[in-house]
Amino acid sequence: ASKDDSVTLLDYGAGNVRSVRNAIRHLGFQIKDVQTPKDILNARRLIFPGVGAFAPAMDVLNNTGMGEALCSYIQNDRPFLGICLGLQLLFESSDENGPVGGLGMIPGVVGRFDASHGFRVPHIGWNALQITKDSEILDDIRNRHVYFVHSYRAMPSNENKEWISSTCNYGDEFIASVRRGNVHAVQFHPEKSGGKQGELKFSFETLPLDLEFFSPDNLESLVYAVESVIACLDVRTNDEGDLVVTKGDQYDVREHAEQSKVRNLGKPVELAGQYYNDGADEVSFLNITGFRDFPLGDVPMLQVLRRASENVFVPLTVGGGIRDFTDSNGRYYSSLEVASEYFRSGADKISIGSDAVHAAEEYLKTKVKTGKSSIEQISRVYGNQAVVVSIDPRRVYLNDPSDVEFKSIKLTKPGKENFLVQTEKNMPGINARQTEFCHNHLHPGFSADGGLLVINGGREGRPIGAYELAKAVEELGAGEILLNCIDCDGQGKGFDIDLVKMISDAVSIPVIASSGAGVSEHFSDVFSKTNASAALAAGIFHRKEMADIAFDQPLELELLYCETYNM
Ligand code: 1PR
Structure with a gap:
């Protein structure tokens, strides 16, 4: 990509777009910020890194006229990349503090992950994609994991299947990316998917620009932990x-x-x-x-x-x-x-x-x-x-778990080394009442881990x-x-x-x-x-x-x- 190529960024001021900005600049591109809906219509290529929650984002898009401009930009098949909420907002509605209407470009409702599958919500961390459709932007992602952070997701259905370019599994199978013509959107964060796997090359020719956010040179590092x-x-x-x-x-x-x-x-x-x-x-x-x-x-x-x-x-x-x-x-x-x-x-x-x-x-x-x-x-x-x-919990040892109203646990390894009772001397700021509490309840078997929570950097204990x-x-x-x-x-x-x-x-x-x-x-x-x-x-x-x-x-x-x- 030549240096005079510019990228228009839709940043409605709700949060951290800095990392996307930095990644774009890192590649030598110039950023034009959207100030008015016209800037969207005039963009040569547009990146929409949606941040925050669905409802406030829709409020801004509706109140500024940017939502309308965005819809017409996308309908005209102009080069577009949505990231995270920038993907979700393309759907008909979201359950996040809702239902709240979305831009309605893609059929489907964005719902919350179902925690009953035993998967923790939000989905925070690294995961792999199942690529279902050719999409240049996914070329380099095929064999690696990418970083997600979200509680809501859109699900594949008959109505939206023509949009889907990859899915991901986290209890449910959800939509990880969509693509139609020049319009792309991803649920994961390409700009955060660097790290030990090597850098992620995020090729994005239709924009047309080559977002080499990162360059992978060590394929060995693909073997890694989700933790x-x-x-x-x-x-x-x-x-x-x-x-x-x-x-x-x-x-x-x-x-x-x-x-x-x-x-x-x-x-x-x-x-x-x-x-x-x-x-x-x-x-x-x-x-x-x-x-x-x-x-x-x-x-x-x-x-x-x-x-x-x-x-x-x-x-x-x-x-x-x-x-x-x-x-x-x-x-x-x-x-x-x-x-x-x-x-x-x-x-x-x-x-x-x-x-x-x-x-x-x-x-x-x-x-x-x-x-x-x-x-x-x-x-x-x-x-x-x-x-x-x-x-910030600090251990308190008990004679008996019923001595406190808090939940306590039996230590798996009781022993001398566990008698780390804090005194005022080695824990400045823990007040006398709490210190006494520790001594009186000292016992090898039980610990009310976090029986006292500390605040203000350990200077004050709270019951x-x-x-x-x-x-x-x-x-x-x-x-x-x-x-x-x-x-x-x-x-x-x-x-x-x-x-x-x-x-x-x-x-x-x-x-x-x-x-x-x-x-x-x-x-x-x-x-x-x-x-x-x-x-x-x-x-x-x-x-x-x-x-x-x-x-x-x-x-x-x-x-x-x-x-x-x-x-
Ligand atoms: O209370 O909202 O202003 O936030 C203050 C933050 O600063 C809290 O997250 C609190 O944990 C942290 N904090 C306050 N005082 C200290 C201190 O060290 N005197 N540090 C402190 C907390 C704990 C971890 C530490 C791990 C791993 N540090 O961050 O890095 O214990 O250490 P290790 O791997 O070396 O064992 P607020």
């Missing part, structure tokens, strides 16, 4: 005022020597790029002091995201400080506004920690969904799949169990749970299998196991013994061990993929 390995960067401002990647031991990020300085492991953008190149399936940034600083005031964090998304072509999650906030001038920001800024800066998903605990406590107390919590507000606009809840919290946030609309474990964090001794099992069995949304990875077996262990969908690690990456182990041992994980996926 994702996520590299996590805990980010905070150090005492000198620089935004640095840090990493704690059981959430304590200060050096023990060197006058208690915040550990500085490097620059966030550089490290994210490095972990992407090493083959991470996803990258997460957690702004660990976001609870006390206003994240929109934290411009460097937004810049980190913007810059990271220029070179990282796998999903990016960002967390820290997502809550309603009033700044020093009295200006009120809703959690939705805070999240929107993160999405605009390059996040594909946002992660809520402390505020989710408050929302769950309120919900468990009143049993009323007010629609006002951050989880509800953000998932309504951006979809459940964009909302991760990060849980709610990890199990109760997970169930509540699922009901409120979270699409994924990031399950940390303070006791295991930074220890390198393996994930808390008992905890991960309890939570991943309790909910039907995907659970990311986090904290404790030290060697590659820890990943296969957590995938084989629990229903975790992904595993997140930090220290192992920082110690530069990861590139040599988990990513380069796909075969072991492939077996797990067969076992767990072909249920």
Whole structure:
């Protein structure tokens, strides 16, 4: 493609189109933004990376006249690529907060995945396609997996079969891509399907342009796991005022020597790029002091995201400080506004920690969904799949499970090494009442994992169990749970299998196991013994061990993929 070729992008401002922008620019194309419906009609080729939920997207298309322009553009068989919601909107209607009418170009209703098949909803992660029709854009995808993130899907039927170019199986067989003439749309994210399989060449001649988003040179890497390995960067401002990647031991990020300085492991953008190149399936940034600083005031964090998304072509999650906030001038920001800024800066998903605990406590107390919590507000606009809840549980040992009202579990490996009772000394900020609680209930057999949830980076304990919290946030609309474990964090001794099992069995949304990875077996262990969908690690990456182990041992994980996926 020649450099003066341009691509028109329909970005209605609802979310992260940055990754698509970056991928297009990466190829040397210029982007023209749609400002008016006329720009659609005049486009030489149009990309529509629909983001967010169906109803708000249709509202924008209807209210601006862009929907009408889009229909006539497509009816005239002009070069078009829809991505994700950009595919779904072509159908007649969607059940997402609906029924809501769509553009009506393709017969069919977009419905929610049926969780009763035992598959977790949303469908987040890598999957293979069954290609049913020749389509240049799929040429390079034939033998590899691509990245999906969605709760709703369109199903093949007699009425729409002439459109379908590939399907995918996730409990149901659903439409992965459509093609008619010059009109293409895909449910997966080509711009996020890089990573350890090598880069994805997304040939798109009819546009006509060659979207070589990525170029695969290592076919060996096609053998890989459906479970994702996520590299996590805990980010905070150090005492000198620089935004640095840090990493704690059981959430304590200060050096023990060197006058208690915040550990500085490097620059966030550089490290994210490095972990992407090493083959991470996803990258997460957690702004660990976001609870006390206003994240929109934290411009460097937004810049980190913007810059990271220029070179990282796998999903990016960002967390820290997502809550309603009033700044020093009295200006009120809703959690939705805070999240929107993160999405605009390059996040594909946002992660809520402390505020989710408050929302769950309120919900468990009143049993009323007010629609006002951050989880509800953000998932309504951006979809459940964009909302991760990060849980920070700390073990509490019990004499008897009936000592607490929370669900507790019997440890599979009780023993001396498990008596990691936190005291105020090694866990600053846990208040006296809770410390006493731990001592009084110390017993070898039982652990109420997450009997106390902590918020504000471990500085405040809350009396709610990890199990109760997970169930509540699922009901409120979270699409994924990031399950940390303070006791295991930074220890390198393996994930808390008992905890991960309890939570991943309790909910039907995907659970990311986090904290404790030290060697590659820890990943296969957590995938084989629990229903975790992904595993997140930090220290192992920082110690530069990861590139040599988990990513380069796909075969072991492939077996797990067969076992767990072909249920
Ligand atoms: O509460 O919405 O502002 O979000 C704050 C976020 O920051 C939460 O997701 C919370 O988990 C996180 N956080 C707060 N304080 C710390 C800390 O370390 N002092 N870090 C912290 C959480 C946990 C994982 C870590 C894994 C894997 N870090 O992200 O990376 O435990 O580590 P490992 O593989 O080295 O064992 P809010």
